[in-house]
Amino acid sequence: xxxxxxxxxxxxxxxxxxxxxxxxxxxxxxxxxxxxxxxxxxxxxxxxxxxxxxxxxxxxxxxxxxxxxxxxxxxxxxxxxxxxxxxxxxxxxxxxxxxxxxxxxxxxxxxxxxxxxxxxxxxxxxxxxxxxxxxxxxxxxxxxxxxxxxxxxxxxxxxxxxxxxxxxxxxxxxxxxxxxxxxxxxxxxxxxxxxxxxxxxxxxxxxxxxxxxxxxxxx
Numbered sequence: 001x002x003x004x005x006x007x008x009x010x011x012x013x014x015x016x017x018x019x020x021x022x023x024x025x026x027x028x029x030x031x032x033x034x035x036x037x038x039x040x041x042x043x044x045x046x047x048x049x050x051x052x053x054x055x056x057x058x059x060x061x062x063x064x065x066x067x068x069x070x071x072x073x074x075x076x077x078x079x080x081x082x083x084x085x086x087x088x089x090x091x092x093x094x095x096x097x098x099x100x101x102x103x104x105x106x107x108x109x110x111x112x113x114x115x116x117x118x119x120x121x122x123x124x125x126x127x128x129x130x131x132x133x134x135x136x137x138x139x140x141x142x143x144x145x146x147x148x149x150x151x152x153x154x155x156x157x158x159x160x161x162x163x164x165x166x167x168x169x170x171x172x173x174x175x176x177x178x179x180x181x182x183x184x185x186x187x188x189x190x191x192x193x194x195x196x197x198x199x200x201x202x203x204x205x206x207x208x209x210x211x212x213x214x215x216x217x218x219x
Contacts, residue, residue, distance in 0.1 A: 023055045074134050076135045158170065
C-alpha cells in the first residue's frame, strides 16, 4: 500500500513538472462549465479560442449558440381532442477581446482582459385549442418576440496549468451593456397586436464570462 501511494505521488510530481504556460504562437481552446441548461438544448456551450500574439498577450473570441423547443399537450377531459402549446427559443452570442498576462508562477497565469460582445435572442409560442390555462376549443394564438444586446467589459482571471497542454481556470468581469427589445407581435384568434420596441442600459457583471473553465493547447 505504501509503495502504491509513493508511486502515485511520484507520478503526480512528474506530471506537474511538465506543466508549461503558453507562449507566442500557441492556439488554445476551452469551454465554460457554468452555463445554464435548457431542455433539448442544441448548442456549443461558450466555446472560446485564444491565440497568443506574444508570450504575455493573447487575442480571444467566444461563441455560444443555443436553442430549445418543447410541446405541451392539454387534454379536453371528455373528448379525443387536445390543446397544444409549442415553445421555441434560440440564442447567439459572440464576444471578441484581448488579455494581458502577468508573470504569476510556473503554473499559475493571472491576467486582465477587455471584451466587446454582441448577442441575439428570439422566442416564439404557438397555441392551438389552448388559452394559457388549459384546453379551450377554437382558441388559437401566436406570439413572437426577440432582443439583442451590446456590451463592453473589463475583467480578470487566472489559468492553472496542470500539464504542458491542459489547464483549468476561472474569471469574472464587469461592464456596460445596452439591451434592445424588438417589437413583439401577438395574434389571438386572427386579431394581431404589437408591443413597442424598447431599450435600456445597465452596468454590472455580465457577458457570461464568470465561471470555471477547462482548456487545452491546439498548437
